Amino acid sequence: MPSFDPRALGQLTGTALSVVAYRNQAKGFDPRSGDGARRLGGRFNPPHSFPVLYLCLTRPCVVAELTRQAERQSLSVEDLLPRELFEISADLDKILDLTDPETLDALGIAPPDLVREDHRFTQDIGETAHEHGFQAVRSPSAAGVDHVLAMFPENLAGAVLRVELVGPVDDKRRPRGPVGRHDLSVTLRGKFRGDGAVRNDTAHHRWPGQTGKPPAQRTPADELPKLRTRVRFPSPAPQRKRRSPHFRGRRAGCRFGVAIGLVTLT
Numbered sequence: 666m667p668s669f670d671p672r673a674l675g676q677l678t679g680t681a682l683s684v685v686a687y688r689n690q691a692k693g694f695d696p697r698s699g700d701g702a703r704r705l706g707g708r709f710n711p712p713h714s715f716p717v718l719y720l721c722l723t724r725p726c727v728v729a730e731l732t733r734q735a736e737r738q739s740l741s742v743e744d745l746l747p748r749e750l751f752e753i754s755a756d757l758d759k760i761l762d763l764t765d766p767e768t769l770d771a772l773g774i775a776p777p778d779l780v781r782e783d784h785r786f787t788q789d790i791g792e793t794a795h796e797h798g799f800q801a802v803r804s805p806s807a808a809g810v811d812h813v814l815a816m817f818p819e820n821l822a823g824a825v826l827r828v829e830l831v832g833p834v835d836d837k838r839r840p841r842g843p844v845g846r847h848d849l850s851v852t853l854r855g856k857f858r859g860d861g862a863v864r865n866d867t868a869h870h871r872w873p874g875q876t877g878k879p880p881a882q883r884t885p886a887d888e889l890p891k892l893r894t895r896v897r898f899p900s901p902a903p904q905r906k907r908r909s910p911h912f913r914g915r916r917a918g919c920r921f922g923v924a925i926g927l928v929t930l931t
Contacts, residue, residue, distance in 0.1 A: 667778045667786050671793045673771055679759035679799055686720035686814050687727050688751045689834065696751040696828055699818050708784050709791025709802050709815040717791070718816040720753060721806070729808035750831045755816075755824050760801040761794045764812055780807040791815060800824065 688696050699716030706712035707719055721727045727750065735742045762768055763779055778786055787804070794802050794817075801816040818826075 666783065667775065669772045669774050669786075669790060673773070674761070674790070674793050675797045677761065677768065677771065680762050680765075682757045682760050682762075682801070682803070683754075684720075684722070684757060684801075684814060685752065685754045686722050686816075687724060687831075688718065688720050688753055689727050689731060689748050690751070691745075692747060692749050692833075696749075696753065697818065697826060699816075706784070706788070707815070708787050708807070708813075709804075710795070711788045711792070714792065715795055716818050718753070718814075718818060720814045720816060721811065722803075722814060723811045726806050726808070726811040726813065729810035730806060730813070733808040746834060748834045750834055752829045752831050753816075754827045755821070757800045757816075757821075757824060759799055760803055760814075761790075761799045763790075763802060763804040776805065779804050780809075795820065 690696060694701065697718070699718045702710060702717040702719060703715055704713065706714070707717055710717045721730055731745065731748075732742060735745055763774065769776065772790075774790075781787070791802055798820055799817065800820045800822075801814050803812055803814050806813045
């Protein structure tokens with residue numbers, strides 16, 4: 666397993682960052698707590714340690730991380746839905762930027778070591794950074810798309826954490842049909858922009874199996890095809906019309922009267 670120099674990490678002053686990040690999670694949980702990561706552990710913290718908010722710095726990263734999570738659990742993306750997408754912003758004074766080549770050289774860390782399947786190395790980095798008062802760790806995403814931010818709520822001190830629910834992500838927003846149509850990545854990109862337009866910033870990541878080159882121009886949101894899911898219900902079985910007992914009584918009386926008239930005529 667690779668190693669790093671904890672004393673060198675303690676001597677780093679860190680960098681400031683005004684961050685706008687995104688967090689997708691299952692419904693019904695506080696997006697600011699990080700308690701789930703504290704109990705279960707993550708890339709930059711071992712289980713039963715300290716709370717961590719794992720965030721993506723771009724929306725394409727959200728799609729890639731959710732897809733990777735489903736693949737690691739041998740599930741489809743639909744099995745992880747519905748979820749909620751939050752936008753989290755803060756002004757941080759001290760972060761450990763592991764995307765900076767100078768920082769990696771000072772610590773003796775190779776970039777491939779940060780995206781290993783074995784988390785023990787990065788968990789040691791996260792523990793050391795947490796002990797030295799770093800507010801977050803910035804690192805390349807293991808999904809290969811952009812960067813992630815592991816934020817330590819216990820070290821935020823006077824920093825203000827602004828959280829906004831951007832919207833739900835569920836399977837009803839994904840159209841049925843062959844791969845190649847607008848999918849969840851477009852849903853994230855289209856629904857969760859606030860300026861009325863859609864930018865193709867997820868062109869370098871698509872769902873597995875999707876083909877075709879995405880357009881490069883900006884597309885007005887009102888010109889996007891509507892994402893609908895058709896639900897077909899079986900037709901009810903035909904039922905025999907029921908008549909009231911009064912109607913049946915009148916019909917029987919009519920038949921009896923006709924029979925009496927025939928006997929009289931004969």
